[in-house]
Amino acid sequence: MNFTFSNHAAELRFSTRIYDLEAVMNACYNWVERYYFYFDECGRDRIRVSIKPKGKSKKNEIRKMVGELHNQVLSELLRLKVSVRNKGIREKIVEQAISSALSLPKMPAQLQDARTTEELAKLNKELDKILERTDKMSYEDDPLQIATPLQRTEISTSSTRKNTKKKARLKKGSLSRRNKKRD
Numbered sequence: 001m002n003f004t005f006s007n008h009a010a011e012l013r014f015s016t017r018i019y020d021l022e023a024v025m026n027a028c029y030n031w032v033e034r035y036y037f038y039f040d041e042c043g044r045d046r047i048r049v050s051i052k053p054k055g056k057s058k059k060n061e062i063r064k065m066v067g068e069l070h071n072q073v074l075s076e077l078l079r080l081k082v083s084v085r086n087k088g089i090r091e092k093i094v095e096q097a098i099s100s101a102l103s104l105p106k107m108p109a110q111l112q113d114a115r116t117t118e119e120l121a122k123l124n125k126e127l128d129k130i131l132e133r134t135d136k137m138s139y140e141d142d143p144l145q146i147a148t149p150l151q152r153t154e155i156s157t158s159s160t161r162k163n164t165k166k167k168a169r170l171k172k173g174s175l176s177r178r179n180k181k182r183d
Contacts, residue, residue: 001073003066008058010051010066017045019073023080024049027072031065 002013014024021039024047028037038050051069053062 023076
């Protein structure tokens with residue numbers, strides 16, 4: 001890697017025989033909020049990266065950033081190589097996870113058919129019982145008062161409450177009259 005500095009900017013050259021373009025671009029992405037990056041080919045096996053700060057910066061600051069960028073490129077390069085090496089293992093792990101999530105416990109076909117037939121027979125018996133009970137019922141039979149409109153139910157409930165309160169008052173009044181007579 002070669003680099004030059006000029007007017008608060010830097011230019012780096014990477015050899016494509018050593019550094020992968022993807023690793024260089026991934027490393028630059030970490031500083032994309034503070035710097036502008038320009039990529040270009042310079043020769044058959046070289047990548048040129050021009051770096052300019054988005055705001056004002058000191059010359060030492062960009063030198064420090066170039067050192068950190070080089071370390072980040074090495075880190076990204078290693079990460080990509082490990083990723084390539086472990087590709088087969090990752091694919092097998094994902095394949096195993098998906099297949100185990102999708103697979104159901106295996107039963108012999110005859111046993112599965114017998115079980116399904118048995119369950120259907122139970123459901124048919126239960127359905128027949130329900131139908132027998134409903135055949136005997138009339139639409140006029142309404143023990144839960146489902147057919148009664150809500151308003152009627154509310155009115156009858158509120159009038160029942162009023163009547164109950166009146167009866168309670170009357171009883172209380174008659175009791176107090178009885179107590180007065182006894183005295």
